Amino acid sequence: xxxxxxxxxxxxxxxxxxxxxxxxxxxxxxxxxxxxxxxxxxxxxxxxxxxxxxxxxxxxxxxxxxxxxxxxxxxxxxxxxxxxxxxxxxxxxxxxxxxxxxxxxxxxxxxxxxxxxxxxxxxxxxxxxxxxxxxxxxxxxxxxxxxxxxxxxxxxxxxxxxxxxxxxxxxxxxxxxxxxxxxxxxxxxxxxxxxxxxxxxxxxxxxxxxxxxxxxxxxxxxxxxxxxxxxxxxxxxxxxxxxxxxxxxxxxxxxxxxxxxxxxxxxxxxxxxxxxxxxxxxxxxxxxxxxxxxxxxxxxxxxxxxxxxxxxxxxxxxxxxxxxxxxxxxxxxxxxxxxxxxxxxxxxxxxxxxxxxxxxxxxxxxxxxxxxxxxxxxxxxxxxxxxxxxxxxxxxxxxxxxxxxxxxxxxxxxxxxxxxxxxxxxxxxxxxxxxxxxxxxxxxxxxx
Numbered sequence: 339x340x341x342x343x344x345x346x347x348x349x350x351x352x353x354x355x356x357x358x359x360x361x362x363x364x365x366x367x368x369x370x371x372x373x374x375x376x377x378x379x380x381x382x383x384x385x386x387x388x389x390x391x392x393x394x395x396x397x398x399x400x401x402x403x404x405x406x407x408x409x410x411x412x413x414x415x416x417x418x419x420x421x422x423x424x425x426x427x428x429x430x431x432x433x434x435x436x437x438x439x440x441x442x443x444x445x446x447x448x449x450x451x452x453x454x455x456x457x458x459x460x461x462x463x464x465x466x467x468x469x470x471x472x473x474x475x476x477x478x479x480x481x482x483x484x485x486x487x488x489x490x491x492x493x494x495x496x497x498x499x500x501x502x503x504x505x506x507x508x509x510x511x512x513x514x515x516x517x518x519x520x521x522x523x524x525x526x527x528x529x530x531x532x533x534x535x536x537x538x539x540x541x542x543x544x545x546x547x548x549x550x551x552x553x554x555x556x557x558x559x560x561x562x563x564x565x566x567x568x569x570x571x572x573x574x575x576x577x578x579x580x581x582x583x584x585x586x587x588x589x590x591x592x593x594x595x596x597x598x599x600x601x602x603x604x605x606x607x608x609x610x611x612x613x614x615x616x617x618x619x620x621x622x623x624x625x626x627x628x629x630x631x632x633x634x635x636x637x638x639x640x641x642x643x644x645x646x647x648x649x650x651x652x653x654x655x656x657x658x659x660x661x662x663x664x665x666x667x668x669x670x671x672x673x674x675x676x677x678x679x680x681x682x683x684x685x686x687x688x689x690x691x692x693x694x695x696x697x698x699x700x701x702x703x704x705x706x707x708x709x710x711x712x713x714x715x716x717x718x719x720x721x722x723x724x725x726x727x728x729x730x731x732x733x734x735x736x737x738x739x740x741x742x743x744x745x746x747x748x749x750x751x752x753x754x755x756x757x758x759x760x761x762x763x764x765x766x767x768x769x770x771x772x773x774x775x776x777x778x779x780x781x782x783x784x785x786x
Contacts, residue, residue, distance in 0.1 A: 370479030413440030431458025600667030604647035655683030
């Protein structure tokens with residue numbers, strides 16, 4: 339079955355807005371992972387070249403100028419090794435960013451978990467790479483890493499901090515994906531992210547999984563996404579080919595209509611290094627400038643490398659000829675790591691263009707996270723206040739859904755009752771993709 343999609347002007351132009359930023363606040367780390375893209379300092383001391391507290395605040399202010407609804411991932415190394423981490427989280431949370439702390443979890447005790455919650459973080463991301471503690475600990479380079487990370491989940495549940503589980507796929511563990519997903523749901527995770535290795539940093543000497551294993555992992559992920567629909571949000575990271583896998587299973591799937599442009603490096607996603615360098619993604623080391631002496635807005639909008647990555651019409655090889663170039667485009671970091679050319683084909687993909695007729699397949703992007711928080715319909719003050727519990731990163735999407743429901747139902751004014759009536763439909767349609775959104779709406783229900 340082949341679907342016909344409408345290509346609108348917005349999708350054609352693409353909105354090159356920063357939806358999410360991964361910020362390596364420090365290179366210090368208490369683990370010694372073989373695949374670390376940052377080549378973090380194992381048990382290293384404080385570094386004088388890291389952005390200081392006030393400098394971090396200034397960068398957060400600058401990000402807000404580009405997107406006040408950004409999704410901010412504060413990570414490391416190990417961010418909990420920074421004494422000022424809670425101040426930085428609080429400052430970003432007060433700016434209404436959706437803040438997630440990317441930690442290995444081994445330092446989390448009840449006191450730390452309470453501080454994370456009080457600082458305003460929306461959640462914590464912790465990596466579990468195998469259900470076999472010995473394999474995980476070897477992968478992470480430290481004894482007891484698995485035991486301490488899994489203990490953190492119990493503590494976070496007790497304190498009331500949301501968490502997600504991340505897994506870096508490798509030859510060692512790719513057949514364990516279903517086991518780690520089942521574990522994630524069983525302990526109450528709100529999401530599972532599967533990261534596909536890009537051999538950079540300390541991981542340059544590693545061998546990536548074979549193309550056949552890569553494809554198998556993506557197909558496994560799709561099956562799991564369907565099996566856990568509405569119960570656990572499941573995502574692929576650094577594998578834009580996943581949208582092609584989704585299309586081949588269901589051309590009409592809503593799971594491929596929430597972001598435009600495939601690989602988000604430099605288009606919707608950026609990375610900040612501990613020293614303040616802005617790069618297109620964590621796996622692209624080339625700096626487009628340093629935030630100590632340049633503004634985030636200027637670098638994001640004008641840096642030559644950012645603009646080069648946005649011109650997907652210049653993709654080369656199979657990626658340039660592929661029907662899925664606009665929704666996939668291949669991983670730009672992997673292409674560069676393998677060829678030294680950002681626009682080269684992504685050799686991890688065995689798909690041969692032409693299977694679906696050779697004509698570019700485009701999608702109409704409907705709703706997405708990171709939309710502007712703007713009201714186009716008339717809302718009562720009480721109705722608008724009810725949405726304040728929803729993080730700004732998701733609030734724009736929720737507003738759009740409520741207004742669409744009101745228009746279709748014939749309501750001229752959106753009051754608290756209309757918001758309440760729209761929830762069931764919203765959860766049914768969006769809760770399958772974003773179970774964490776259901777959790778926030780449920781909480782708002784309980785408190786209203």
